[in-house]
Amino acid sequence: MSRKVLTLVLIRKPNEVLLGYKKRGFGSNKWNGFGGKVEDNESICEAAIRELREESGLVVSPANLQQVGMINFEFVGDPIILEVHVFTSAMYEGQHFETEEMMPKWFKLQDIPFHEMWADDRLWFPLFLSGKKFQGYFLFQGHDVILKHTLNTVEHF
Numbered sequence: 001m002s003r004k005v006l007t008l009v010l011i012r013k014p015n016e017v018l019l020g021y022k023k024r025g026f027g028s029n030k031w032n033g034f035g036g037k038v039e040d041n042e043s044i045c046e047a048a049i050r051e052l053r054e055e056s057g058l059v060v061s062p063a064n065l066q067q068v069g070m071i072n073f074e075f076v077g078d079p080i081i082l083e084v085h086v087f088t089s090a091m092y093e094g095q096h097f098e099t100e101e102m103m104p105k106w107f108k109l110q111d112i113p114f115h116e117m118w119a120d121d122r123l124w125f126p127l128f129l130s131g132k133k134f135q136g137y138f139l140f141q142g143h144d145v146i147l148k149h150t151l152n153t154v155e156h157f
């Protein structure tokens with residue numbers, strides 16, 4: 001088993017969250033936060049900020065980035081575990097814009113499109129939205145079916 005470290009950033013307003021519609025690559029045609037692979041020369045936080053900027057145009061400073069989750073994903077038949085570090089910020093600069101990879105859009109919390117998101121999101125978003133920190137593990141069969149999972153709140157990262 002090897003690991004790939006990824007980031008996921010969810011920008012919040014009191015009653016809204018910014019999601020991006022992924023137009024290509026892994027998780028395409030799904031709404032998700034902004035993120036991607038951590039490169040060799042950067043920290044996980046640096047990668048989170050870079051991916052957010054590249055995919056949405058928004059800029060967040062390290063002081064405003066809070067880690068809220070850590071999730072390990074395993075796919076049946078795939079030896080690579082995805083280790084996703086989930087961050088949030090309520091402070092940002094810039095205007096979001098559409099990029100080659102993502103189409104950003106604000107969603108009211110009651111209108112989050114879970115039916116067009118990764119199946120795990122429906123399970124952990126409620127923790128994130130209520131301000132809890134969490135750690136999870138999901139075993140997927142294909143991209144739609146969760147065979148088993150664990151999800152626990154944690155005090156801090």
Ligand SMILES: CNc1ncnc2c1ncn2[C@@H]1O[C@H](COP(=O)(O)OP(=O)(O)OP(=O)(O)O)[C@@H](O)[C@H]1O
Pocket residue numbers: 006007008009025026027032033034035036037038073082084085118120121140
């Ligand atoms: C399985 N359940 C899942 N649920 C929620 N989110 C998931 C996820 N699995 C992956 N993610 C996120 O999807 C993005 C993929 O990023 P991905 O396109 O692979 O990265 P990156 O932009 O570096 O790739 P390219 O440079 O285009 O190859 C990245 O934010 C990652 O955290």
